[in-house]
Amino acid sequence: MRLILIDHEAAFVTRVRQLVRRINGVEAVDEVPDLAELRRYAQAYPDAELVGLVSITMAARGIIKEFVQHCPQVPLVAIGGNDPDRMRAALGEGARAYVRRSDVADELANALDVVRDGGVFVPPVVAMRPGGEPLMTVAGPVPAGFFREDAGKQLTPRQREILSMIRTGRSNLEIAEALDLTVGTVKIHITAIFKALGVRNRTQAMVAADWLDLPAIDPVATQA
Known part of the structure; x- marks a missing residue:
């Protein structure tokens, strides 16, 4: 090198x-x-x-x-x-x-x-x-942590959607209301997202979302 x-x-x-x-x-x-x-x-x-x-x-x-x-x-x-x-x-x-x-x-x-x-x-x-x-x-x-370049391929469409909302700083409750899910279900998805990306918190997940260039999803638009 x-x-x-x-x-x-x-x-x-x-x-x-x-x-x-x-x-x-x-x-x-x-x-x-x-x-x-x-x-x-x-x-x-x-x-x-x-x-x-x-x-x-x-x-x-x-x-x-x-x-x-x-x-x-x-x-x-x-x-x-x-x-x-x-x-x-x-x-x-x-x-x-x-x-x-x-x-x-x-x-x-x-x-x-x-x-x-x-x-x-x-x-x-x-x-x-x-x-x-x-x-x-x-x-x-x-x-310190890291995530792999191909991490996004392990996410389901719903998980990518939730990660996009995490990227915008939405809370679990806001995500649940926007997607018509329970907060418990959202937490399950987020746990799976963290595991797939190899991150430990929401801020690291936001960095991963930036890297994966996921579109920012507005819960208000989603409800409409």
């Missing part, structure tokens, strides 16, 4: 180079100025196993999606801060992992393992409020 870095901070690049020396399977680390150059690099070496590490501050809206459309064989690891919205945006455009800049030493190796396994790495940032304030629940902090 060859890592291709896109980052503006020399000290961070040096830190990553030092980290990957301890990660099995990484042969080399190269740098390119932007995703357009990474695309040319990938086209020049079509048989190389490449993974792009791109700072989200250097990837304008839509750029990751455009790159993934042209180079789907090159997984991207987005590097950013404790910002759930930016994380969801990067994963929604097709990045295969999101690693927090401040915790790259703890998260990068895990992210690369998950990406190699065909999954999508979601760090504990999903349990943070905007601004980085920790969100503690009765279950404690949400651990």
Whole structure:
């Protein structure tokens, strides 16, 4: 595996180079100025196993999606801060992992393992409020997790419908009323959805729904 870095901070690049020396399977680390150059690099070496590490501050809206459309064989690891919205945006455009800049030493190796396994790495940032304030629940902090690209194929049409509503932040009661189901039935479906996706909470399920690009379903429209 060859890592291709896109980052503006020399000290961070040096830190990553030092980290990957301890990660099995990484042969080399190269740098390119932007995703357009990474695309040319990938086209020049079509048989190389490449993974792009791109700072989200250097990837304008839509750029990751455009790159993934042209180079789907090159997984991207987005590097950013404790910002759930930016994380969801990067994963929604097709990045295969999101690693927090401040915790790259703890998260990068895990992210690369998950990406190699065909999954999508979601760090504990999903349990943070905007601004980085920790969100503690009765279950404690949400651990890192991932879901597989083909997870959506395991869902029934009804489960995909419910997941779409979870994506919009609807409660179990709102979903039940919109679909003319009992709350208990909705909970059973949600348990099955979490198991199929390999996620542990609604926020991770929302990230999965973004990745699967499920249409947002409005319960009011559904009732009509």
